[in-house]
Amino acid sequence: MKIQELADKMGLTIHTIRFYEKEGLLDDRHVRRESNNYRNYSEEAIERLKLIKKFQSIGCSLAELKEVLQDHDSNAHTNLQIIDWIRGKKKEIESKKEEYDQMLDTLNKMLKYRTLLMNDPQKAQEMLMTWHASSSD
Amino acid sequence: MKIQELADKMGLTIHTIRFYEKEGLLDDRHVRRESNNYRNYSEEAIERLKLIKKFQSIGCSLAELKEVLQDHDSNAHTNLQIIDWIRGKKKEIESKKEEYDQMLDTLNKMLKYRTLLMNDPQKAQEMLMTWHASSSD
DNA sequence: GCTTGCCCTAGAGTTCACTTTATAGTTTAT
DNA sequence: ATAAACTATAAAGTGAACTCTAGGGCAAGC
Known part of the structure; x- marks a missing residue:
């Protein structure tokens, strides 16, 4: 080919x-x-x-990939090292997923606020207050 | 400060x-x-x-962020535009999460294979066969 | 009053993952 | 036989998000 x-x-x-x-x-x-x-x-x-x-x-990254793929090919690293890498990567992905969940929360709040803003500006204002009282921007 | x-x-x-x-x-x-x-x-x-x-x-990206944060501040974009952006972003995140799930699958397979390789190289070899028969590298 | 350390700006340099360009050899269609 | 379409290499360019450097100003301690 x-x-x-x-x-x-x-x-x-x-x-x-x-x-x-x-x-x-x-x-x-x-x-x-x-x-x-x-x-x-x-x-x-x-x-x-x-x-x-x-x-x-x-x-x-491509650099990281190169490492893993070379492991895959030659036996540059030991099995244990590779297992470690896989475990580490799994943890990374799992925590990334959690971040995404948090972000979905934030986006849902934003969406709720913006929707309210169209239908009932008064209530949107109230929502903004309680939001600011708790934490983020 | x-x-x-x-x-x-x-x-x-x-x-x-x-x-x-x-x-x-x-x-x-x-x-x-x-x-x-x-x-x-x-x-x-x-x-x-x-x-x-x-x-x-x-x-x-920072560029994207700038857009949203400016929306947040001034009313450069309409509420509807922002709602659209939020909806789009939510979809993006959801599909990203699915990708991550797939990747966790792959990593789990890899982990299983590598673990087997240490304990029962014979069976690991068999696993590799069925794997190759189905799809990925 | 001098050194040390934090502050300023403007701009150059870095890394990543490509992407494009320049130049040239090869294959295929007419 | 010539043009087109494909292949090759080497190297420069791009955009994002920093990161660092040069050259200088202010501030606090001895």
Whole structure:
């Protein structure tokens, strides 16, 4: 598979794919060269890019990803180290989810206030008072 | 309150605070100048910075934040526009939470595999097979 | 009155994750 | 055979959100 085909399949640009390779996120399990020096991608490249996207979408940096993916490949780190990383990442995600829940709370309050403001400005004003009395801006 | 004190209270650097001001996230409700031109921050500055952190932690850009905070202050946008923004943001957060759930799934699989690898390499190998048969890397 | 430490501005530098550009070789269609 | 469409490399540019530096002013202690 040539680079443009892969790019289309993955919804990336060819530049991005070459960039990932340069950053060490793809190795010869994913890309090889044809006699004309064109890159030729294996099916594994697709899976790798999917994995990159997945991790990236939850806030892994490419540097962090490189670490994990290299662990995945070679045995640079011990199993225990990887298990630790996974546990840490799980905690991170869980606390991020909690933050999101808090934020949803805040947004719901804002929504309630703004809706009230349209229907009953008087009551909205009252709401603002009690809000300010408790905590945030 | 002088800048260093605020920075310490908020866990930011003085550079970051001045940067936020330059970006228009703080106004004269939050900062004024003393006769010597030193910045003097009100208590409201603390609430404002908390709010900035809160929104930022769930992926709002400073530009976006500026919009909302200005709405919050002046009535640059209509109530309906703000309500729309809030609704959109809520959706964003909800789908982000789903992504996080998926990621937790993946991490749990990885953890299971790595744990098995330590206790029963044979079974770990089998697990890898069924995994590869289904989908991801 | 001098040192130390905090304050100011303006602007340059940094990191991340791309994105674009310049230049050139290869393949394919007409 | 030539144009178009694709590939390659190397390197510069971008935007976001800081972060740091240079060069200077004020303030408090000895």
